[in-house]
Amino acid sequence: MEQYIEELVPGHFTVRTNKMEITPGEIIRVSHxxxxxxxSKWFKKTSESSSVVAAVHAGVSFAASTTVTGGVNTDKGTPAFQAFEMLPLMGLCFSVTSLIMFLSILTSRKEIKDFETNLPILLPIYMPATLYVITELPLYVDLVRAITMKVPLASDK
Structure with a gap:
């Protein structure tokens, strides 16, 4: 939120304080x-509901993608039928990716700086585990910092 204010006003206004010695960033933090x-409550509720749906969809897609269509017949079928066989695998990749995104929302710290960034739109479809590691990297960095320091810093510093 502070970055939007900094874009609107001259730079020297952001460090000034009012009569009670409060900066504009602190006023926004308190008022919001x-x-x-x-x-945070809405994100948690929505992510929980959506992750259940994504998990069910992933299970159905996994079952459909591992089932041999047409039985044990060795005939490969038409090219259109072969393309149709790939759709459950694509559905599985998309549902696992969405499930990982919902789980990363649930495990986020839900601080002000977490609300400043948008969710990624271009997702690596075939590498959902990589996406999970990328989204959870700040949490791991804070964990290592808290373990290695005697007095842990606040995560927004």
Missing amino acids: TRLMEDA
Whole structure:
């Protein structure tokens, strides 16, 4: 949120304080606390519901992609039929990717800086595990920092 303010006003205004010695960034953090709590609850509720649907879809897609269509017949079929056989595998990749995205939303810290970034649109479809590692990297960095330091810093510093 602070970055939007910094774009709108001259740079020297962002470090100034009001009569109570509060900076504009601190005012926004305090005034948007309730909004952030509501958004966190909504994100959690939506991600939980959507992850259940994505898990069911992944299970059905896995069963459909591993089933031999047409039985044990060795005839490969027409090219259109072969293309149709690839659709459950594509559905499995998409549902696993969406499941990983929902799980990364559930495990996020839900701080102000987490709401400043958008979810990625261009997803690596065939590498959902890589996507999960990329989305969870800040959490692991904070964990290592907390383990190695005597007095852990706040994660927004």
